[in-house]
Amino acid sequence: MSILGVDIGGSFIKFVAKSGKDIKKGKIPTEKSFTSITGEVKKLIKNFHPEILGIGIAGLYDKKSGRLVVSPNIRFLEGIEIKDIFESEFNLPVVIENDASAAAYGEFRYGAGKDSQTLICLTLGTGLGGGAVINGELLSGVSGCAMEIGHITIDTGGWRCHCGRKGCLEAYVSSYGLERFYFFLTDQKLSSSEIITLANEGKLEAIKAVEEFSRYLSIGLMNILHIFNPDKIVIGGGIPEYYPAVIDLARSNLKKIAFELPFRDVSICRAKLGEYSGAYGAMALAEKEKKR
Incomplete structure (x- = not known):
């Protein structure tokens, strides 16, 4: 077949x-x-x-x-x-x-999410996407649009998202979110890939921008943790692929803000299938x- x-x-x-x-x-x-x-x-x-x-x-x-x-x-x-x-x-x-x-189902069947009971997958790219596989079944929702995690509101008066709303998680945790953090620190407009390159070179402003990005990522992870109590969260996309420390930074902050019990039982890692x-x-x- x-x-x-x-x-x-x-x-x-x-x-x-x-x-x-x-x-x-x-x-x-x-x-x-x-x-x-x-x-x-x-x-x-x-x-x-x-x-x-x-x-x-x-x-x-x-x-x-x-x-x-x-x-x-x-x-x-x-x-x-x-x-x-x-x-x-x-x-x-x-x-x-x-x-x-x-992507969530792909990681469940062939990647980093194998054998997971409650798997959440985040894709960090131009936007922020999410998927969930629970007890081997993809969570699609009634209409087919479950897990639009990028469009949960974390600040009603916050930055405008590409969807048109203000304060969506995606407005901060995405390639254009990272670009915004860097711009507010430096008044310079660089692409997310350029910022990641500078962060890998040890440039302080770029590292600070990534740290702020990671802090908002940890807020999203906290919401996921408290709603789903997953055993595994898999994170994919160019930013964690080329700057893996972003996941460690988010995990460290997550430990400070999340309930201890769901944090104890979750594993957070990079997507295996890229x-x-x-x-x-x-x-x-x-x-x-x-x-x-």
């Missing part, structure tokens, strides 16, 4: 293909258009001949209608009933899930659907 999982982003399609025990992965740059995305996926289908296709996609996906309601990075797909359209385009059964939820966790999860969810 051949299964294909793809993670559709604004700039790349990441894929994981499984045939028997053989797993292949890769990523393909794509233009921000419907024809570009479908064209690249069709090439993958032609190459791997899957029986079912799993798709991880950023944004709010309505499982009842099959419609992508909101997606900041791929707005040209917003409002479209993508499940029906994709199944028609690809002539395959398609399983669609939010990319962060897919940028491919969403594609692995999409593939695993498709595999699960095929076996039903």
Whole structure:
């Protein structure tokens, strides 16, 4: 049985293909258009001949209608009933899930979350995504949009989030959140990757910006800890990948602010699958659907 999982982003399609025990992965740059995305996926289908296709996609996906309601990075797909359209385009059964939820399931099945009873996965990138796997089942919610952890409010009068609201956790814990911390310290506008490079070089202002980022991350972790009482929290994305100390900083502050009991029983670590966790999860969810 051949299964294909793809993670559709604004700039790349990441894929994981499984045939028997053989797993292949890769990523393909794509233009921000419907024809570009479908064209690249069709090439993958032609190459791997899957029986079912799993798709991880950023944004709010309505499982009842099959419609992508909101997606900041791929707005040209917003409002479209993508499940029906994709199944028609690809002539395959398609399983669609939010990319962060897919990442959580990927880490549960193939990565750092194996054997976890209550797994929470955070993806720190352009935004802040979240997913949960509880007793082996992905937590999707009634509509399919559970675990929008980036949009819990931590300060009603705080920084504006890309969603339009003020004080969302994502406004502080994201690439643009880190850029804001650095700007307020230095009056300089640098990209998050540039700030991480400076922090790794020991530059004081960059380290302070990362420390503030970590402090807000710990507030998000505290909320997660107190709601879910998880045994494992897996954190992925470019910031923890290239500056792993950000997790240690957050864990240290979390110990000071969280209830002792749930903190005692949680393990916090980096994602094992890196940028491919969403594609692995999409593939695993498709595999699960095929076996039903």
